Amino acid sequence: MKRLTVPAIRKQKGAAPLVMLTAYTVRTAQLLDPHCDMLLVGDSLGQVIYGLPSTVPVTLDMMAAHGAAVVRGSYHAVVVIDMPFGSYEASPEKAFESAAYLLKQTGAAAVKLEGGIAMAPTVKFLSERGIPVMGHVGLTPQAVNTLGGYGARGRSKVEAAKIVADAVAIADAGAFAIVIEGVIEPIAIEITRVVGCPTIGIGASAQCDGQVLVAEDMLGLFERTPRFVKKFDDMAGRISAAVASYAEEVRARTFPGPEQIYAPKD
Ligand code: KIV
């Protein structure tokens, strides 16, 4: 199967919903890839893989290393890499340098960055120079220090209008898709209706053009239960049970058994 392309993703608006999950490692990428249109190497890896308190400390080199692993583990989905905090906000030129580095180091097809009206010139600059950009509006976790937390956005009329204007600005600037995170549902529906590119919801609406979740969250592997996460499995429970069995067998000397040991030929 040939790898999907960014233009194919863009064209899918109004057709079948787009399926997207995060992936940070090669094995996860291999397992998710056949089911997904896009894999996101999210900067959420800061918390999920590295135990950091937010995505703010994540570096370009962390994103490059994990991005390369995910590209190596996938052959079907479009791989999108998050630009980490501090690597793109200062200027379109700085953003281009960072994004080009990520694409050169990993072989991924696109980057994602957070922000609205303020980032529109950057989205345009990159898009016009060969770097497809996915936007991200609403709850933007890299702005936790200005937002003050991770609560849903857009509960006031003023804030709702600002989020819609943000999405329209980056769509007009050439974003090929937009993640809408953590907003009251009418905002997600309105954005999906007014922008020409696909919207990808997370804590948004089933009416978005696609959905994304952190894979570890939906697998029940990570200790995080925001309202928008549905646990499709309890992998943490299953891993605990498997490890408990291993520990028990080691302590009882029943592992390794005859099948796992090398016997002499005669
Ligand atoms: O970093 C991330 O995982 C994300 C998604 C949840 C949209 O940005």
Ligand code: NA
């Ligand atoms: Na992110």
